[in-house]
Every structure is written in C-alpha cells, then in structure tokens.
Amino acid sequence: MAVLALGVFAVGTGEFVLAGLLPMLVEAFEISVAGAGQIVTVFALTCAVSAPVLTALTAVWRRRTVLVMATVIYLLGAVGTALAGSYGQILAAQIVAAAGVGLFIPNASVTAATLVAPRLQGRAIALVVTGFTAAVAFGAPIGTALGGLLDWRATMWFTAALAVIGLVGVWVLVPEHLHVPSAGGLRAQLRPLGDRRVLLLLVTTLVAFTAVFVPYTYIGVIYAPATGGSGVALAVLMLTGGIAGAVGNLAAGFLTDRLGGARVVTIALSWLTAGLLVVPLAVGHFGAALAVVGFYVVGAFAITTPQQHRLIGLRPDATPIVISLNQSVLYLAIAMSGLVGGAGIELLGSRYVSLVAAALALLALGASLCAQRLMRPTSASGAGV
Structure with missing residues (x-):
C-alpha cells in the first residue's frame, strides 16, 4: 500500500x-x-x-x-x-x-x-x-x-x-497477477453516469474541489500581503497547508470506516466553508495566514477518501469506472478553479475571492446531501454510505 x-x-x-x-x-x-x-x-x-x-x-x-x-x-x-x-x-x-x-x-x-x-x-x-x-x-x-x-x-x-x-x-x-473486475469498454465506463446517485456524487466532487483549488491556484496572489512576495514564505505557507491536508486525509480515512462516507463529507465541507469565510481576515499577516490555511485545508483534503468510498459502496460492480470518473471530475475541477478564481479576483479582488470558494463549498454540501437522500431507500446503512 x-x-x-x-x-x-x-x-x-x-x-x-x-x-x-x-x-x-x-x-x-x-x-x-x-x-x-x-x-x-x-x-x-x-x-x-x-x-x-x-x-x-x-x-x-x-x-x-x-x-x-x-x-x-x-x-x-x-x-x-x-x-x-x-x-x-x-x-x-x-x-x-x-x-x-x-x-x-x-x-x-x-x-x-x-x-x-x-x-x-x-x-x-x-x-x-x-x-x-x-x-x-x-x-x-x-x-x-x-x-x-x-x-x-x-x-x-x-x-x-x-x-x-x-x-x-x-x-x-x-x-504481479493482481486483477480487478473488468467493466468493459468506454461505453460501459460512462454507463454509471445514468445513475442519478452517481451523478450527484460526481457533481459534489466537481463543485467541492473547484472550491478547494480556487485558493490553492491563486495562493501566491491571495497571500501576497502576508508573504511580502517572498518565495520562501510562500513555500512555508504551502508546506503548512500540505501537512494539514495529510492530517485531514488520514483522519477522514479512519472516520469513514467508522461513520460512513456521507457523514465525513458533510463534516469536511462544513469545515472547509467555515475556513474559507475567514480567509479575508488573515491575508495581511503571515502568522494569521498560516493558521487559517492550516485550518481550512484539513477540511479540503478530508473530502477525497470518503467520496471514493461512497462511490465504491454504491457501485461495487463498477469500482474502476466510478473511481476513474471521480478522478476525472477532480481534474476538471482543478481546470475550472483557474477560470472561476480568475473571474472572482476580477469581480471581488484577491482578498475576497475565497468567499466565492465558500459559496461553492456550500453548493457542494447541498449536492452531497441530495445524493445521500437518494441513496437512503436502497442502502442498508442509510446515511453511512
């Protein structure tokens, strides 16, 4: 592993x-x-x-x-x-x-x-x-x-x-000889998109990670007042966020096995939203920036594992397909974050672009809850999926 x-x-x-x-x-x-x-x-x-x-x-x-x-x-x-x-x-x-x-x-x-x-x-x-x-x-x-x-x-x-x-x-x-069940060709790969529950989970991933990567893509611009344009200071800020993300991801793995993916995603998106809302208060001071980045990135990187776990639990017969689709959507979110973040900076300025990301995190939470509601009648564990 x-x-x-x-x-x-x-x-x-x-x-x-x-x-x-x-x-x-x-x-x-x-x-x-x-x-x-x-x-x-x-x-x-x-x-x-x-x-x-x-x-x-x-x-x-x-x-x-x-x-x-x-x-x-x-x-x-x-x-x-x-x-x-x-x-x-x-x-x-x-x-x-x-x-x-x-x-x-x-x-x-x-x-x-x-x-x-x-x-x-x-x-x-x-x-x-x-x-x-x-x-x-x-x-x-x-x-x-x-x-x-x-x-x-x-x-x-x-x-x-x-x-x-x-x-x-x-x-x-x-x-050497490890296989996973084959789900067929490309048409079969796209077939899970006809399942509304899968589609809503993928929408959750798309919107959530657009929110996550808006402040990451523009981290140098957003925190320029705090770093003073120093590359070393920016690297320290990135390092802090990365360590916090690793902690959040590992915690999410243990919590997913105990609470179920849906509950962990709800906690993570709520955490992320709260952190993004306070970013504008921290962009002018390096210590405050470190604290805020360390806080919201815990939630940001606690989303991936439970989302993948939910998809595997929903479609165990098509595990490679739904995981690859989820990864595709995540990368689409990275691409979108540049466009959305750029537009947000033009509209609100770099200091307040995190508020756009916070709004997206809330939308992702709504999509996740809708998916959970659809999954409930067919899932033995209900919200725990």
Whole structure:
C-alpha cells in the first residue's frame, strides 16, 4: 500500500509544482501569466479525459502492468518538459505527463481497495491519497525551492527522479497477477453516469474541489500581503497547508470506516466553508495566514477518501469506472478553479475571492446531501454510505 502512495506522491509532485514554476516559465519563455497558467489548465483537462479512456483501454490488464505503464508515460512527459526548448514543447510534454497521471492515480486507489477487506477500504484509499497530499505538502515546496535556487529545469529533473523511484517500487512490490473486475469498454465506463446517485456524487466532487483549488491556484496572489512576495514564505505557507491536508486525509480515512462516507463529507465541507469565510481576515499577516490555511485545508483534503468510498459502496460492480470518473471530475475541477478564481479576483479582488470558494463549498454540501437522500431507500446503512 505504501508503494502506491509513493507512486501517487511522485506523479502528484509533478502536477502541483507547476503552480510554483509559473513565474519562472513566464520569464524563461517571455509569455504572459495567463499563457503560463494554461499549462496547468491543459494538464488538468488531459488528466480528466485520460482517466476514463485509458482505464477502459487497460481494464483487463494486470494492475501492476497498468501502474508501471502509467508511471513510464508520466516519466517520459517529465523528461520531455525538462528538455523543452519552447512553450509549445512544454505543453506537448505536459500532455504526455498528464496522461500518465490520469491513468495512475485512480488505478492506485482501486488497487489499494482490492488488496484489503471491505471494512478497511476507507483506510487503504486514505493511505494512497496521502501520497497526493504529501505532493502538496512536501513535493511542491521542495520543487519550487529547487527552481528558485537553480532553475525550473532542475525541478522537472527532480520530478523525473521521483517517478523512477516510484516505478521501481511498483514493479517490485505490487503483486504481479493482481486483477480487478473488468467493466468493459468506454461505453460501459460512462454507463454509471445514468445513475442519478452517481451523478450527484460526481457533481459534489466537481463543485467541492473547484472550491478547494480556487485558493490553492491563486495562493501566491491571495497571500501576497502576508508573504511580502517572498518565495520562501510562500513555500512555508504551502508546506503548512500540505501537512494539514495529510492530517485531514488520514483522519477522514479512519472516520469513514467508522461513520460512513456521507457523514465525513458533510463534516469536511462544513469545515472547509467555515475556513474559507475567514480567509479575508488573515491575508495581511503571515502568522494569521498560516493558521487559517492550516485550518481550512484539513477540511479540503478530508473530502477525497470518503467520496471514493461512497462511490465504491454504491457501485461495487463498477469500482474502476466510478473511481476513474471521480478522478476525472477532480481534474476538471482543478481546470475550472483557474477560470472561476480568475473571474472572482476580477469581480471581488484577491482578498475576497475565497468567499466565492465558500459559496461553492456550500453548493457542494447541498449536492452531497441530495445524493445521500437518494441513496437512503436502497442502502442498508442509510446515511453511512
């Protein structure tokens, strides 16, 4: 299980470090901030599309083969980015890297859930998702610091090195003959969208993570008064949020096994909303910013595990499908966060853009409760699903 988390950490670092590299790319290739931001958008959209498509194409493969191939694809993209000589080459290389990420992360979660008893699935998924939060907590700040000390290419070589370590770990430690039930081709992959309960859970993920990533995407802008434009201060802020996110995710895993996914999502979204509402009061002081970021990120990263657990419990016959769809929607949310956050900053200013995110978190809570209500008549455990 730990090796799956390591793999997620490796590929996730390459994704989240992009936000810290954007100023360097603007300078290196003489492009606009908006143009540099499109790298993040293209990466996220590629992940969103590749997760269900590549999962369908590899549905009957052994899990180790799928995970190894995904890591190799990501590694090729990371190396291609490090060697890129133009903005267009970076975009092309990041599309390749994103395809690997889109295939790896949902299959890592499915593999983890397959390796344990049903009563431990929440904790297993949480351990894998910890790699995702660790990428935010440690990988992205380290990569950003490397870029500042050396250059952005050094950061991409760092992410490539992490991918090599993850590749070796998956090859050695994931059981060779492990399979998960195949759900068929792409049409079958999309069939769960006809289930209103699945659709509402995916809407919950979409809106919730748009709320989560609005303040993350624009963290440097929002907290510029607190950090004074210091890259080191910003890295500390990101590190604090990442550590808090890891704590929230692990806690969510244990609570999901005890309380059920629906209740944990309700708690997490309520927590997130409360934290986002007080962000405007903390943007001018670094200590206050650390405290507020540490608070609301606990709720932000406590959403993923119970959402995946709910989907597995709802459609155990289509576990790989619903997990890949959920991951696709999460990446679509990352792409949307840039657009929504940018519009919010234009409308309200960077100090108050978190209020837009808070409104989205409330909408996500409403969608989650609606899904819970629909699930109640057909679920033996009711709200605990």
